[in-house]
Amino acid sequence: MNTITVKLCLGTACYVMGSSHLQDLVDIIPDRFGDRVVIAGHNCLNLCTSNGEHAESPYVKIDDEIISNATIEKVLDHIEKKL
Amino acid sequence: MNNNNQSIHIKKEVLVKIIKAFFSENFAKNVELIPFEMRPKGMNVPYRCCIYKERAILRTRIIAGLGFSIENDDEIKQLSVYAEEALARETPASGPLTVIDAACKGCTPHRIHVTDLCQGCVARPCQSVCKFGAISMSNGRSVIDGAKCKNCKMCIAQCPYNAIVKIIVPCEDACPVDAIVKDTNGFVQIDYDACLSCGKCIMNCPFGAVHEKSQIIDILKQMQSGGRVIALIAPSIVGQFPGGVYRLKTAMQKAGFADVYEVAQGADTTTRNEAREFAERMEAGAPFMTTSCCAGYSQFINKHLPEIREFVSATKTPLYYIAEKVRRDEPSALTVFISPCVAKKNEGRANPNIDFVMNYEELGALLIARNIEILDCEEAVFDTESSKQGRNFGVSGGVAGAVASISQGDVRPCVINGLDKTTIKLLKKMAKDRKCEEGNLVEVMCCENGCIGGNATICPPKTAQRALAQFCAGSSDLKRL
Numbered sequence: 001m002n003t004i005t006v007k008l009c010l011g012t013a014c015y016v017m018g019s020s021h022l023q024d025l026v027d028i029i030p031d032r033f034g035d036r037v038v039i040a041g042h043n044c045l046n047l048c049t050s051n052g053e054h055a056e057s058p059y060v061k062i063d064d065e066i067i068s069n070a071t072i073e074k075v076l077d078h079i080e081k082k083l
Numbered sequence: 084m085n086n087n088n089q090s091i092h093i094k095k096e097v098l099v100k101i102i103k104a105f106f107s108e109n110f111a112k113n114v115e116l117i118p119f120e121m122r123p124k125g126m127n128v129p130y131r132c133c134i135y136k137e138r139a140i141l142r143t144r145i146i147a148g149l150g151f152s153i154e155n156d157d158e159i160k161q162l163s164v165y166a167e168e169a170l171a172r173e174t175p176a177s178g179p180l181t182v183i184d185a186a187c188k189g190c191t192p193h194r195i196h197v198t199d200l201c202q203g204c205v206a207r208p209c210q211s212v213c214k215f216g217a218i219s220m221s222n223g224r225s226v227i228d229g230a231k232c233k234n235c236k237m238c239i240a241q242c243p244y245n246a247i248v249k250i251i252v253p254c255e256d257a258c259p260v261d262a263i264v265k266d267t268n269g270f271v272q273i274d275y276d277a278c279l280s281c282g283k284c285i286m287n288c289p290f291g292a293v294h295e296k297s298q299i300i301d302i303l304k305q306m307q308s309g310g311r312v313i314a315l316i317a318p319s320i321v322g323q324f325p326g327g328v329y330r331l332k333t334a335m336q337k338a339g340f341a342d343v344y345e346v347a348q349g350a351d352t353t354t355r356n357e358a359r360e361f362a363e364r365m366e367a368g369a370p371f372m373t374t375s376c377c378a379g380y381s382q383f384i385n386k387h388l389p390e391i392r393e394f395v396s397a398t399k400t401p402l403y404y405i406a407e408k409v410r411r412d413e414p415s416a417l418t419v420f421i422s423p424c425v426a427k428k429n430e431g432r433a434n435p436n437i438d439f440v441m442n443y444e445e446l447g448a449l450l451i452a453r454n455i456e457i458l459d460c461e462e463a464v465f466d467t468e469s470s471k472q473g474r475n476f477g478v479s480g481g482v483a484g485a486v487a488s489i490s491q492g493d494v495r496p497c498v499i500n501g502l503d504k505t506t507i508k509l510l511k512k513m514a515k516d517r518k519c520e521e522g523n524l525v526e527v528m529c530c531e532n533g534c535i536g537g538n539a540t541i542c543p544p545k546t547a548q549r550a551l552a553q554f555c556a557g558s559s560d561l562k563r564l
């Protein structure tokens with residue numbers, strides 16, 4: 001079975017713009033999906049400067065998929081769809 | 084409402100843009116362009132009626148970000164002129180808050196309202212429960228006579244269909260001291276004689292209509308002209324940024340601060356003095372003593388409850404002690420308090436040892452604008468490390484806990500976790516009865532959860548508290564320092 005990797009951006013821009021509010025995912029994800037989904041905080045994913053500057057921070061990466069303006073609900077929803 | 088929503092996101096974006104403009108070739112011109120950059124031609128209109136209104140509101144947010152009152156804006160003056168005036172001024176503008184009437188929705192006043200869900204039932208419990216005869220039936224549905232209704236909410240509790248609701252005005256509802264008044268058009272105004280500057284309205288307005296007047300340009304100007312600018316970071320900063328405070332210290336130095344001190348160091352002095360004072364007061368037979376370090380609470384005492392002052396500790400705040408020390412050691416340096424809330428701007432203004440106040444959102448915007456990755460920074464410790472008690476001052480219960488931890492005898496903390504209508508009633512009762520049933524050491528924090536719940540925090544309180552607990556666990560006990 002493939003595992004899904006979730007990278008939660010904890011770079012300065014994402015953290016200040018909202019990923020500080022996503023840290024509960026670190027507990028929620030293993031609770032809900034067990035070891036099928038691996039989540040870890042990450043240094044700047046270099047997305048904040050690419051489009052329109054940090055305006056769409058916080059970013060979360062689920063495998064290769066990029067989620068901008070990420071929220072806990074959005075991230076969980078994406079994972080559900082992938083599984 | 085938590086502190087992670089679109090309107091706060093926009094405010095932070097505006098700050099980042101202002102700071103970037105400051106460091107650009109042409110500050111005034113680039114400030115002028117921010118509304119157009121954020122809402123370019125052809126963009127889908129995200130929130131308001133049209134792109135022009137969005138830009139107009141952004142313009143006023145920029146005025147606040149540059150440190151001016153929006154109330155005094157004539158709509159003619161260009162942002163570039165404001166930018167130049169910000170650069171030219173000697174001291175930051177007075178008064179910490181400002182209101183954007185263009186952003187204010189002019190919410191319908193508080194009232195009890197019968198919705199479409201009303202079934203016009205036979206039982207009509209709403210009618211029978213209403214003591215004021217405010218409910219009648221019309222067209223098969225309950226209607227409330229606003230002139231008779233006293234907002235008691237009894238009908239809401241009785242309706243079997245949950246058809247009756249209380250419509251609230253978020254800013255008014257959040258304000259603990261009724262300092263929000265409406266002008267004749269129903270737009271928000273602040274009664275500054277009553278206002279505590281606690282920032283609860285900033286946090287709770289869904290339209291982002293209340294702003295802090297930023298001092299960021301005043302601070303950056305000092306840094307750029309080579310002044311030695313020293314940051315005093317509040318204990319509640321732990322968890323507000325990634326990577327811990329030691330990395331944050333390096334990041335802040337990269338951003339232009341000459342040095343960084345923990346206000347927790349001052350908190351250690353506060354704890355010692357307050358414990359001594361508490362013992363003396365109890366010895367002398369005082370019924371109780373309240374803490375004094377919360378700036379919102381001290382405004383509350385001054386403006387709403389001077390009667391309680393004789394029970395308030397005369398010990399100074401942690402910020403007072405650390406600012407005094409830094410001024411003594413480096414008289415030519417400027418001090419900036421890095422704050423979780425807007426209330427501390429009042430304390431900063433009243434204390435000549437504190438030159439500026441910058442909140443966490445503004446610091447975050449500065450680090451973003453300067454492209455500083457905190458996680459890539461080296462850790463740098465403080466010359467003087469603070470105790471675990473001092474570092475815990477920013478959490479509700481932390482101040483009383485610290486004092487209790489070094490006190491002997493009968494210490495019974497009573498923790499007021501946030502000023503609201505209920506806790507205000509309790510404090511009034513204490514002052515009037517000259518006693519406190521709940522304890523003898525009363526800690527008062529204006530914000531729920533303590534400073535980690537301040538209006539300018541970045542991290543949700545629960546997460547911040549976890550980070551803080553971890554940091555404190557690895558710190559020394561005050562008794563051994």
Ligand code: FES
Nearest residue numbers: 009011014047048
């Ligand atoms: S900080 Fe998240 S992508 Fe750069």
